[in-house]
Amino acid sequence: xxxxxxxxxxxxxxxxxxxxxLGAVALILTVRWTLLSERRRQSAEADALRVALxxxxxQFANGTLRALQDIIAVLSASGAQKGxxxxxxxxxxxxxxxxxxxxxxxxxxxLGLLRDHAYAIAFFFNKVAMVRDGxxxxxxxxxxxxxxxxxxxxxxxxxxxxTAESAVQAMLAFINTPRSxxxxxFADAVSKAHIALAQLKTSA
Numbered sequence: 340x341x342x343x344x345x346x347x348x349x350x351x352x353x354x355x356x357x358x359x360x361l362g363a364v365a366l367i368l369t370v371r372w373t374l375l376s377e378r379r380r381q382s383a384e385a386d387a388l389r390v391a392l393x394x395x396x397x398q399f400a401n402g403t404l405r406a407l408q409d410i411i412a413v414l415s416a417s418g419a420q421k422g423x424x425x426x427x428x429x430x431x432x433x434x435x436x437x438x439x440x441x442x443x444x445x446x447x448x449x450l451g452l453l454r455d456h457a458y459a460i461a462f463f464f465n466k467v468a469m470v471r472d473g474x475x476x477x478x479x480x481x482x483x484x485x486x487x488x489x490x491x492x493x494x495x496x497x498x499x500x501x502t503a504e505s506a507v508q509a510m511l512a513f514i515n516t517p518r519s520x521x522x523x524x525f526a527d528a529v530s531k532a533h534i535a536l537a538q539l540k541t542s543a
Contacts, residue, residue, distance in 0.1 A: 389453065389513050390517060391446070392460065392512075393517070393519070395441065396443075396460065396463065396509050397521075397525075399464075400507075400525060403506060404506075404532065406435035407496055407500055408528075409434050410426075410495065410496045410499070411535050414489070425486055426486060426487050426492050427484055427486060428477040428478060428485075428487060431487065432477075435470060437467055437471055443464050447461070456512030459512065460509045462508075463506050470498050493539065496536055496539075500536055503532065507525065510522045510525070510526075
């Protein structure tokens with residue numbers, strides 16, 4: 340009888356151990372599945388963010404480069420080489436006109452999904468804001484039709500160049516997204532603008 344009781348106790352103990360082990364395995368599998376699901380969700384969110392934000396970064400980057408190239412073209416003219424330009428703050432404001440970003444403010448809280456690229460993206464949009472503010476402040480010192488000094492135009496071009504260069508770094512976050520094939524061409528154009536502006540500064 341004692342042997343039977345002991346055997347039954349051992350069976351119950353093993354049943355408890357097996358039940359505990361199965362429960363532990365089930366818990367581990369549940370946690371792992373949850374973590375994998377969360378990782379897939381974050382990866383999907385990051386991909387969607389890269390596509391949407393990449394489009395806006397490229398829009399602002401291209402606008403920055405076009406404005407810079409327009410200013411370089413004006414400063415490269417024969418009259419401008421002698422210090423004679425007709426560039427006004429109105430022309431400059433039209434040349435470097437930026438609309439308010441839409442996607443970036445709405446997604447700034449999710450930039451952490453882009454990890455090491457988050458800083459470069461935030462830095463780029465900060466540079467865009469600085470360009471806008473700098474051009475806006477010109478209205479405090481110059482009338483709408485008053486030609487800007489060459490030094491002031493060069494300063495605006497330098498600010499645009501730094502913004503375009505920061506865009507090159509920000510674009511690294513959007514490799515293999517729509518239109519990313521054009522990013523290398525953009526970087527090359529920025530390098531050429533850098534050289535052209537440096538030559539204009541040395542000839543000033």
